[in-house]
Amino acid sequence: MGKKALIVVDMQNDFADPKGALYVKGGEKLIKKIENLIKNGPYDLIVVTRDWHPKNHCSFKENGGQWPKHCVQYSWGAEFAIKIDTNKIVVDIVKGDNPDRDDYSGFNGHAYRFSAKLKYILREYGITSVDVVGLALDYCVKATAIDAVKSGFKTRVLLKYTKAVNLKPGDEQRAIEEIKKNGVKIK
């Protein structure tokens, strides 16, 4: 039987804390639930992704992008909002560290301080299925889940463990439809 990984997307202060620069409504309510899932869920491996932007990142409004300045490397906003308390192997993936490119998907990131890509790390550990949770459903969770299924992993998004930005009304429902259309299960 294949092994199973939990992918926790961007549970960082800027997204999950009401004081964060890009706070996702209800994000703080996920903290305890996701901590509990990491500790007690039926997973062989835990992946945590982080938005990890240099100050001159292209996604920031001041540099011509669409978002307020957020998750700047080594700042409070980029720190994890969750405690990662587990005896399992934890893979720490950073994304968005190239100033000229934005990456919503953890599969476009790489291991912190290494160049290894998530797809190959998961294969190396014998992972065949993944559950994706975290922030935000209509951006990085969606992109990560779709890339997971395209990379050959059986993939689910656990709706109780994610929240949407809903920049436009209905974004959440549209994201769910797009996720399903790509072959990801919604649970």
Ligand SMILES: [Zn+2]
């Ligand atoms: Zn970002």
